[in-house]
Amino acid sequence: MPAETEDGGGGGGGGVQYSFALEYNGPPVPYDIPRAVPINVSKIPVAAVVSHLSLPDKLALPVVKPLLPADPGVRKHGISPTSVINGASGSDETVTTVSPTSVIERAAENHQDCCALSGELSSSFVSCSYNDDLLLNGARSSGTIEFSKEFSESYDDDNNNHNCKSRESSSRLLRVSNELNQDWASSESVISVEYPSSRVDNNCDGKRGPVVTFRDVGLEESGVGDEGDDNEEFSEEGSRVVRREARSKGKKGTCYRCFKGNRFTEKEVCIVCDAKYCSNCVLRAMGSMPEGRKCVTCIGFPIDESKRGSLGKCSRMLKRLLNDLEVRQIMKAEKLCEANQLPPEYVYVNGVPLCHEELVVLQACANPPKKLKPGNYWYDKVSGLWGKEGQKPSQIISPHLNVGGPIDSNASNGNTQVYINGREITKVELRMLQLAGVQCAGNPHFWVNEDGSYQEEGQKNTKGYIWGKAGMKLVCAFLSLPVPSKSSNSYGEQVNSMVSRSFPDYLEQRTLLKLLLVGYSGSGTSTIFKQAKILYKPVPFTEDEREDIKLKIQSNVYGYIGILLEGRDRFEEECLAAMKKEQSSNETETSGSASNSLCKTIFSIGPRLKAFSDWLLKTMVAGNLEAIFPAATREYAPLVEELWKDAAIQATYKRRNELEMLPSVASYFLERAVDILRVDYEPSDLDILYAEGVTSSNGLACLDFSFPQSATDDKYDADDQHDSLLRYQLISVHARGLGENCKWLEMFEDVGMVIFCVALSDYDQFTVDVNGSSINKMILSRRFFESIVTHPTFEQMDFLLVLNKYDLFEEKIERVPLTRCDWFDDFHPIISRHRSNTNSNSINSSPSLGQLGCHYIAVKFKRLYSSLTGRKLYVTPVKGLEPDSVDGALKYAREILKWDEEKPNFSLSEYSLYSTEASSYSP
Ligand SMILES: Nc1nc2c(ncn2[C@@H]2O[C@H](COP(=O)(O)OP(=O)(O)OP(=O)(O)O)[C@@H](O)[C@H]2O)c(=O)[nH]1
């Protein structure tokens, strides 16, 4: 596999060096050396080292071939080769690459798929911090990782003694224990999982205060938690309810996290375990609250039913801590998310617990029971009368619902010997019947229909309408008895079909639509993922994440400065050489001043800055840059400022196009280097978006989101509202995370669509492969595309091709011909003289060269896709750094998924509307 030459890498991992015995058929890799081994740094080009500091991916690039049967550690602990490779490549991510058990097992069975380790998993597997000893003695191999079949965005922490019960649709949890646990904790600061910082206490000592202990059924069954009492309780109605309780190790009344405060301190309560958190801790303990006010460890668990009434009712504390939009979204999620819905088995109707479908029927009917809680109810299916077991009726719901068992004559505990539909009625009902003029003498048995018409059993004639008489509503109100509701429209309503009925919102949410985002290295997947986070999450990044990202950005900036300094050295040398040459040719004329002019060029810097520059480069070469943070920022900020403003550095910066290792995004940060390197710097969302190395580059990152209802729409848009309730999951996985031959793709078989990302601007970029030959990055992207689309897992899957970096492409294609890439050698556009300039949106003007090129590339991929799969490819150009563009692309994905659902209903001609021909996309 090739090594990158341009902005291809996720940013700097820890600069940690590794030694691991992978059979690798490429040239020796200079950076693959443990730091403890003395090396002559002067022989290593700084750019290469710096690139590795910030772009550690290269270690992962060599093709890994089987060397030995799987290392026992690998098999035993389920550490996958790719995990190790990714770890070894200095992951800059929170989420590390793990494989599902099935995959691991398969890999372990097949020796050919496994590779042996000697250097073992290093601390930078997930962390930026590292330890020489560990690196050299391979102690890390003792860490145990338990993999679940599905990935998770979260993991379970041993300290919590908490065994998470995963939801049907959600991913299982990943647990990391032993020594690795600590590393996970320390690295849990970056943003690739949804609630990382809140899951981990980022104490400097890496220890996590055991704060809350949980008791639940899962724990008891597994024997993990032995301190719990029986946590099954009976609700007020007598049904069995499983409770999950938190126990604070602090004093009574104190915050469950910091143990501060007292019972008068304002606290927010977890709706699952009742843990109480003060305003300082609540956001850390509850993270971004995708299911409302729950500790992050309670996510996925059903709520404490006694709190059902408070669902969606925001506390003052949260209103203070969050903005309106965040509060609204959290409260909406709290009410609507699946995990918070009433468990069907907690509801008994006529003595029978409901199944899921029955609860759906009950809640989705035109006139459902109000404020349904766990409990035992009776239901008269003929009249729709509904009440709590042993009590008078409380409501008239839709009749004829096929839920629960047959009604018992004693259901409402009546003692009047008067019966309605087989139930002995209560005294108060008898009173009501008498006031309605119903003849009740002789212990009659009535047959009452949903419209209130009644007859005596065995007789045909309708005797009258119970609720038809004037004043009956008042009577019923007085006696606290129900009357048919207006909306029930129960007169003659047939309830056999569910077709025309609207389902409760949460049922719509039941389906989690998964979108898999993949792309060749550097194509912009992380950027799109981060953009989605910023677009769709109320709190895209927590304070802890921001703090870690800040350090990452600052360390990146030092890296960029290092590249500039190295460039300066080079330019100075070139200049001096040129001057020397010139001088020797003019020897006679300038002999006197020769020595002076030789010493100074536009790229020369003063001795103080030179000393600093030398120190910085040496530190970087030694891989110590990350280690000196954040002290370095404070100490050296003034020097960096001086350096950045120095004419020599500015002159070097002007020639940045010649500095191959300087990623295009570097300018964004370097322009503000002085501000960024200040201690009080706070990264903006845009900084985070541009920053390299802060999202999952090696592993997997998941983002659950809904498309927000567009605020700009004045008129009510039912479709839009419906869409805002659907849940999506964006799963970003790095090419490296898929393993050799994409063998781990299988675990994504349940995704609804693959979004494949290609960087348009790659067409003139080359990388060097293991044989030392140069390969065009677009060709590598194509190869990766081929292997993904032909993978058996995605046989019937829709693909959306995202042609990313359209902004760069538009600009580049004006300078560099598209034919620079062999695959595009037949691109000969006929350019109109009046063609639009690149930014013009004028309908009348001819397409710009950028548009033509993009369209051409889209067609190339479409034809390729069609030839490989016989299907059609959806394509959209994207500017990853622009929110609207990413939003548009993801909404396009949503449309495609919708079309998919509707396809069977289309006639052929209708379906052709959704042609995926190249012409259907609009740049
Ligand atoms: N100008 C421009 N830059 C982009 C765009 N999308 C991504 N980038 C930049 O391209 C670089 C690589 O983007 P990433 O999102 O890190 O790419 P990736 O696919 O995650 O790459 P790796 O994880 O390193 O393999 C970053 O510096 C981004 O800021 C875009 O649409 N336009």
Ligand SMILES: [Mg+2]
């Ligand atoms: Mg990435």
